[in-house]
Amino acid sequence: MTEKLSETARTTTLDPLLEEGWTLDENRDAIMKTFKFKDFTEAFGFMTRAAIWAEKWNHHPEWSNVYNTVNVTLTTHDVDGLSALDVKLARKFDGLAGEG
Amino acid sequence: MTEKLSETARTTTLDPLLEEGWTLDENRDAIMKTFKFKDFTEAFGFMTRAAIWAEKWNHHPEWSNVYNTVNVTLTTHDVDGLSALDVKLARKFDGLAGEG
Numbered sequence: 001m002t003e004k005l006s007e008t009a010r011t012t013t014l015d016p017l018l019e020e021g022w023t024l025d026e027n028r029d030a031i032m033k034t035f036k037f038k039d040f041t042e043a044f045g046f047m048t049r050a051a052i053w054a055e056k057w058n059h060h061p062e063w064s065n066v067y068n069t070v071n072v073t074l075t076t077h078d079v080d081g082l083s084a085l086d087v088k089l090a091r092k093f094d095g096l097a098g099e100g
Numbered sequence: 101m102t103e104k105l106s107e108t109a110r111t112t113t114l115d116p117l118l119e120e121g122w123t124l125d126e127n128r129d130a131i132m133k134t135f136k137f138k139d140f141t142e143a144f145g146f147m148t149r150a151a152i153w154a155e156k157w158n159h160h161p162e163w164s165n166v167y168n169t170v171n172v173t174l175t176t177h178d179v180d181g182l183s184a185l186d187v188k189l190a191r192k193f194d195g196l197a198g199e200g
Contacts, residue, residue, distance in 0.1 A: 048144075
């Protein structure tokens with residue numbers, strides 16, 4: 001069962017992500033990051049690998065792409081806020097992008 | 101050499117796209133369309149095929165994805181507006197999505 005991150009979990013799991021370039025959305029309980037790549041194929045290659053993990057974990061990003069840039073927003077609609085799934089996917093995305 | 105669409109070309113090539121669900125951006129010379137799919141894998145499958153054509157033609161969309169929905173915006177930065185490349189890519193995207 002997915003649950004909203006507890007205050008303790010926010011400190012222990014979100015803070016390290018904020019140090020890796022993720023930011024908190026000002027308008028809702030979500031985290032965002034902009035990933036920059038060399039070109040479109042690198043950016044879309046990242047998205048393709050990320051998409052497979054998102055589907056595998058049944059947790060999907062809101063994201064946009066313009067050429068070499070990918071903007072990702074993660075939140076958990078079921079709990080109307082951040083859950084452990086967002087943290088897990090954020091870490092995976094950082095790994096796939098060679099960051100974090 | 102890529103050129104901005106002439107007035108004549110706008111009538112002959114844009115009008116059919118507007119009938120297929122593309123709309124003109126109110127803020128700049130660009131066309132936009134929302135594609136809906138059954139689920140994430142169908143949406144991302146469309147994006148993957150579209151990405152290959154975009155790269156092949158060296159003309160890339162601005163696009164976003166949330167689960168089964170893909171929002172596409174096409175414009176040509178080099179000419180600061182719509183060119184024949186946008187029309188070509190729009191038609192291809194419609195074809196890949198099984199529309200148009």
